[in-house]
Amino acid sequence: MSPKLVPYALLIPGLIVIAALLLYPLFQMVVMSFQKVGLKQIRPKNPVPAEWNDFENYTTVLQSDLFWTSLRNTVVFAVVTGALTLVVGTLVGLLLNRLGRAMSTVVVVGIMAAWAVPPTSQAIIWKWLFDADSGIINWALNLLPDWLSSLVFGRSDWSGQPWLNEPLTIYLVLVMAVLWASFPFVAVSVLAGLKSIPSELYEAARVDGSTGIGTFRKITFPLLKPVFSVLIVLQIIWDFKVFTQLFLIAGGTNMPREAFNLSLWSYIEAFSPPPDMGLGSAIAVVLTVVLLLITFVYVRQIVKAEDVR
């Protein structure tokens, strides 16, 4: 084989996989979003060819009240969880950096355990913690002095309090579960970044009389900026399309419709009878476009930082 052809030959298997399993489906998704793809079109025996229905799917999406609730749920969840994860993760990263060797190792192993739990188990564990009858959260809330509990929450008896019946409390549990599982990654990344900052900089700052917050703002934050921008985008990608945890915490296909986010809404339209895959695809297109717009920044950052050229 001519040496010029070698790299192409090596790339072929991978390219075929990416083209067949990612690019072609992406194209199909866009095509289907302009078509009527219902039960008649997808039944195994003599299916009817899909018909073009122009923008009908998109107008249905935009006119549905589920569009606004699910878009709101998607965006608010991603912003709240992303922000909380970054703040908690950064604080833990800063803490880890100042701990002694043994203590730091213990905490890193501990947060690693939370990080390692598969999404399915994350959902199940937090469902159990927030269980109405035997959950430990209700038990702990009952421990609060009555006056404090009534002052803050307007109630003092938490026995049997159901958390997973309405969207707001479902999302509260979801935020906890996702925050718990994703702050370790931020913490460990921030720690890795902190370790790479030369200690002379901090000594110089101390000599110049700088204090904690000032040092963070003037030295730590600017130097860690590239780390933060990558972390922010990764959190957005992960939190935007959260499916497994929401699906399980909210109770599967029977969950309240007001608790849908975009990816769940798309799934339900496409796979719950009667299946409407055209509408499902249109929702998926909306989700993908929003995500790609946001992550464009990340791609540019990496293309600049890495030796892609």
Place this chain on the structure above:
Amino acid sequence: MTPLARKRLAKYGLNAGAIAVFLFAVFPVYWMVATAFKPNDEIYTTEFMPVPLSPTLDHVERVFTKGVAGHSIWEYLLNSAIVAVTTVLVGAVFALLAATAVARFRFRFRTSFLVLLLIVQMVPAEALLIPLFLMVRRLGMYDQLIGLIVVNIGLTLPFSVWMLRTFVAAVPKDLEEAAWIDGATRFTTFWKVLFPLVAPGLVATSIFSFITAWNEFVFALTLINETSNYTMPRALSFFIGQRSTDWGGIMAASTLMTIPVLVFFLLVQRRMVSGLVAGAVKG
């Protein structure tokens, strides 16, 4: 306050914070394991039972013998292992070839390929659910593990190539050139020189793919129908649909599913960060 006292106080504060973080992270995991070993009267109670007072293997035994959804959990663990291991083996070969191409050669479209790799990683897999479902069904792979394997290979490949190329690039080119001069063929050079040096990176990348495929839930939910073809995450979700949840059983099954991931996580924790944060963290 004297500076020494303040320093000591700060140290106490830091350690207290560290303990709080540790408890927040570990308690839910501990609670899962503890519940798996508690008898039912210690589970369904409004009291706080910090440790199993009379630990029992009932739940673990039950998920193996009586099983979930009509099958022993062995079958689901086996299905999950088949899917994850096959995904890793096939994916590793494809990824190694592609990573060698981008790390060792300069050719047209190289940059385009790398940018393509990045962009496809941004596309949410959940959005591809509908077309992939139709494709898998058209190929006659619906409700079969092979359908899940194919999808998982597609989902893990872009990241595997992205991660592996840095490992290939880290092997000094001189070694291969020396082998060339000594008259080795291109294949021998690859197999005897490059491969052994890239092997650790290949292991790390494979562990990543393994965890992704082992944890995968959305496609297992959509592409699998028969309970005998369920993977572990899908079998776990079966508990959730029940009217009253068998918390002991679900926690036992959940613990069994988490153990392999936990072990692998501790093995690759360092690469985890450098792989994901790519060029941003220098150090």
